[in-house]
Amino acid sequence: MNFRVASDPEYFDKNWNILKHAIREIFKCNDNARHLSFGELHRHAYYMVLHNFGEKLYSKLVATMTSHVKEIAKSVEASEGSSFLEELNTKWNDYYKALEIIRDILMYMDRTYIPSTKNKPVYELGLNLWRENVIYSNQIRNRLSNTLLEFVFKERAGEDVNRELIRNVTKMLIDLGPSVYEQVFETPFLQVLAESYKAESHKYIEFV
Amino acid sequence: MSFIDDGGIDLDPSDFGTSVPLKKVPNGDVFQASRAGDLDRLRYLLECGVNVNARDQWDSTALYYACLAGHLDAARMLLENGAICSEHTFDGDRCHYSALNLKVRKLLKAFEARPPPLNPLQSSLRDTFFACPANSHSGGFNLSGISSTPGFSSNYFPPDVVFTVQGRPIEAHRVILSARSPFFKKKFETDWKERGEVRFAREKLSYPALCSLIHFFYSDRLEIAVDDMENLVRICKVCKCESLQKILEKEVIHQKYADYKALTDIDNSQKRFILQGISLPEEDRLPAALRRILLTALSNSTYENGQDNGIDELVSRMDAMHMAKPLNDLADVCVRVDKKNFRCHKVILASRSEYFKARLSRMKDFHEGKDELYIDFLPCLEEHDMSVEAFEKMIEYMYTDRLQEINPDQAEEMFDIASRYLMFPLKRAVADVLLPHLETASPEELCHWLMLADMYGVLKIREFCLDTIACNFELFADTKEFRAMLLTLPPPSGDSSLRTTVPSMPGSSLNNDQGNLLDDLRDKWLEIEAAELDERDESALQFDKRLEMLMVVAEHEKSSGDAESEVVNDVTPLTFSPITAVISGEQKEP
Numbered sequence: 001m002n003f004r005v006a007s008d009p010e011y012f013d014k015n016w017n018i019l020k021h022a023i024r025e026i027f028k029c030n031d032n033a034r035h036l037s038f039g040e041l042h043r044h045a046y047y048m049v050l051h052n053f054g055e056k057l058y059s060k061l062v063a064t065m066t067s068h069v070k071e072i073a074k075s076v077e078a079s080e081g082s083s084f085l086e087e088l089n090t091k092w093n094d095y096y097k098a099l100e101i102i103r104d105i106l107m108y109m110d111r112t113y114i115p116s117t118k119n120k121p122v123y124e125l126g127l128n129l130w131r132e133n134v135i136y137s138n139q140i141r142n143r144l145s146n147t148l149l150e151f152v153f154k155e156r157a158g159e160d161v162n163r164e165l166i167r168n169v170t171k172m173l174i175d176l177g178p179s180v181y182e183q184v185f186e187t188p189f190l191q192v193l194a195e196s197y198k199a200e201s202h203k204y205i206e207f208v
Numbered sequence: 209m210s211f212i213d214d215g216g217i218d219l220d221p222s223d224f225g226t227s228v229p230l231k232k233v234p235n236g237d238v239f240q241a242s243r244a245g246d247l248d249r250l251r252y253l254l255e256c257g258v259n260v261n262a263r264d265q266w267d268s269t270a271l272y273y274a275c276l277a278g279h280l281d282a283a284r285m286l287l288e289n290g291a292i293c294s295e296h297t298f299d300g301d302r303c304h305y306s307a308l309n310l311k312v313r314k315l316l317k318a319f320e321a322r323p324p325p326l327n328p329l330q331s332s333l334r335d336t337f338f339a340c341p342a343n344s345h346s347g348g349f350n351l352s353g354i355s356s357t358p359g360f361s362s363n364y365f366p367p368d369v370v371f372t373v374q375g376r377p378i379e380a381h382r383v384i385l386s387a388r389s390p391f392f393k394k395k396f397e398t399d400w401k402e403r404g405e406v407r408f409a410r411e412k413l414s415y416p417a418l419c420s421l422i423h424f425f426y427s428d429r430l431e432i433a434v435d436d437m438e439n440l441v442r443i444c445k446v447c448k449c450e451s452l453q454k455i456l457e458k459e460v461i462h463q464k465y466a467d468y469k470a471l472t473d474i475d476n477s478q479k480r481f482i483l484q485g486i487s488l489p490e491e492d493r494l495p496a497a498l499r500r501i502l503l504t505a506l507s508n509s510t511y512e513n514g515q516d517n518g519i520d521e522l523v524s525r526m527d528a529m530h531m532a533k534p535l536n537d538l539a540d541v542c543v544r545v546d547k548k549n550f551r552c553h554k555v556i557l558a559s560r561s562e563y564f565k566a567r568l569s570r571m572k573d574f575h576e577g578k579d580e581l582y583i584d585f586l587p588c589l590e591e592h593d594m595s596v597e598a599f600e601k602m603i604e605y606m607y608t609d610r611l612q613e614i615n616p617d618q619a620e621e622m623f624d625i626a627s628r629y630l631m632f633p634l635k636r637a638v639a640d641v642l643l644p645h646l647e648t649a650s651p652e653e654l655c656h657w658l659m660l661a662d663m664y665g666v667l668k669i670r671e672f673c674l675d676t677i678a679c680n681f682e683l684f685a686d687t688k689e690f691r692a693m694l695l696t697l698p699p700p701s702g703d704s705s706l707r708t709t710v711p712s713m714p715g716s717s718l719n720n721d722q723g724n725l726l727d728d729l730r731d732k733w734l735e736i737e738a739a740e741l742d743e744r745d746e747s748a749l750q751f752d753k754r755l756e757m758l759m760v761v762a763e764h765e766k767s768s769g770d771a772e773s774e775v776v777n778d779v780t781p782l783t784f785s786p787i788t789a790v791i792s793g794e795q796k797e798p
Binding site for chain 2: 037038039040043046050104112
């Protein structure tokens with residue numbers, strides 16, 4: 001059986017289409033994914049890598065995931081006002097869950113093909129794509145920084161804010177790598193904080 | 209890996225590897241490979257299970273040669289495979305004195321006091337034990353040996369029981385404890401049957417001692433502070449771990465005597481006692497204990513007897529369940545393979561195979577969990593593309609780390625499922641039992657095995673076939689199947705100067721870390737046939753010409769063979785090369 005698949009010229013495309021469809025369903029994060037079978041998807045991915053289609057599979061995966069992440073970025077960019085953080089958070093949670101599932105389906109590729117190349121494992125690939133296309137997107141990066149700071153100062157002013165949401169979003173930044181957290185939140189936060197304390201202390205000095 | 213810096217010399221990655229290409233010794237023994245620093249050969253020999261601490265006729269070990277020649281990589285590979293280097297032993301001192309430079313000595317130092325590596329079964333269960341959050345910071349354990357997998361794929365598999373001792377939790381899995389101790393087995397069948405949490409109120413029960421014992425249950429390695437040993441003896445008595453208890457009692461007496469002998473006061477809290485499972489009688493070690501669990505579970509596993517008589521079947525089975533004595537095999541999952549339902553244990557499947565770990569934790573996300581398929585009240589997984597016999601072999605290996613015997617016809621399926629279920633050590637176990645069968649295999653069969661071994665990355669079989677072909681090259685050259693096989697392989701790299709340094713061609717990196725098959729064959733052939741070292745390149749050219757000629761013959765045979773088959777049967781859509789036809793003819797179709 002194994003020798004024969006290798007000689008079927010349409011073998012890769014046929015199987016990749018099954019996987020591509022599955023990956024799309026998984027990204028949708030609805031119950032449709034439950035029509036899929038984990039064992040079957042894993043088997044398809046396994047045979048593709050076994051028959052030396054690892055490279056092809058990987059590049060197709062990158063393309064599929066990139067286009068999906070770009071769609072997400074667009075919908076986050078389009079969100080209005082206060083729903084921005086919530087939208088980002090929901091999308092991230094869905095994406096992260098889907099990423100875990102996809103990594104599990106492609107585990108054979110991660111274990112055998114990836115180490116022999118310079119490519120990143122699926123999980124890392126997923127985080128990188130999210131970072132480059134969503135967080136570092138021109139229309140999101142500054143808006144995200146500013147919204148987070150706004151929330152923090154609102155809370156300092158005694159307003160009720162959704163702490164859970166802030167915690168989740170900052171956790172996402174940490175998951176994406178300490179440098180992301182630093183660049184997007186920590187550095188601007190400390191900067192603004194220093195300025196506000198400066199202003200405050202000036203007030204006290206003038207008052208005295 | 210990091211080394212403690214106490215001598216002012218740091219080992220960093222650039223110290224490993226060499227500036228000049230090393231000599232290859234494709235047919236060398238473990239001593240020659242160590243002396244030459246031929247890592248590929250050494251890795252192969254170690255995988256084949258040569259005794260890493262064996263001595264040659266000069267009473268020297270392989271590690272001695274590697275140290276003498278200053279091959280850091282080779283020395284490290286030997287050490288990681290359990291070569292002994294403790295100072296104040298004969299072999300160890302000799303390695304220390306012979307070490308070429310300080311870097312080699314430092315490497316030896318770093319590995320001193322390190323216990324030999326665990327077998328795959330023990331080390332995967334140990335990882336599972338430590339991956340439970342409560343156990344990961346159970347103080348006193350030397351965690352340095354644990355490799356954490358990168359990313360978020362952890363070894364975590366949820367425990368099904370938590371003990372609280374002196375206010376601190378220990379997480380564990382029922383089946384492991386039951387396998388190792390009659391006391392736990394009885395408790396889990398009776399008092400603790402439904403309980404997920406057990407609190408020990410007794411002050412006297414020592415947390416470190418119980419933790420060490422449970423760790424021992426998973427890993428077959430006991431590591432305990434000398435001060436806690438008496439506590440552990442008491443626990444062993446309760447748990448009915450008799451053979452362990454006996455050894456510990458002896459050791460406690462010995463330790464007392466050692467204190468008496470010592471002139472200065474020694475702080476015993478620092479002193480640790482380490483015991484390997486191998487010191488126990490075989491029936492008390494982990495593989496034997498899990499074999500008993502497996503046999504009980506297998507005897508309870510049943511064939512599906514037709515699904516048509518739904519309700520009646522269910523009712524009668526429920527009756528049977530109530531009538532018969534309860535199935536005390538602690539199975540918590542059922543795997544259905546081709547109409548047979550195997551009662552299994554999640555923690556074993558998940559610890560041994562990443563596939564099963566993901567599968568068991570993803571039940572809810574996929575179709576498989578949707579129907580809530582239950583058999584005998586257990587959640588059920590269905591596995592396809594696998595025979596009952598192959599699954600039996602696979603779980604035998606999962607539970608016991610051993611394969612007793614396989615039918616050569618089964619080997620291909622075993623290689624396939626070893627890869628598919630990400631149980632890479634299983635390939636080696638299959639190769640071990642397959643190898644004796646290959647001694648008598650025909651040239652055609654060996655070609656078949658070579659192709660399989662190359663595809664599934666079974667190093668041991670691949671080397672064996674290449675050796676045999678190189679030694680009997682003319683015999684193989686006369687075989688039609690061999691010539692046909694040549695056509696299906698990527699061509700050897702032509703430039704002979706590239707051969708030793710860059711064995712793989714751009715596209716061949718797909719074949720994991722194996723080189724080009726024909727390049728390797730040429731190396732083997734040259735080792736045997738090439739007369740003089742300086743004529744090697746000429747011989748290599750000669751060999752390449754020979755291969756080319758054989759391929760021309762094969763091309764001719766193939767086209768005439770196709771013509772013939774078209775005459776016989778003019779509706780042949782696919783053009784199989786002859787070898788493919790032979791091989792797929794041998795296989796039984798699923």
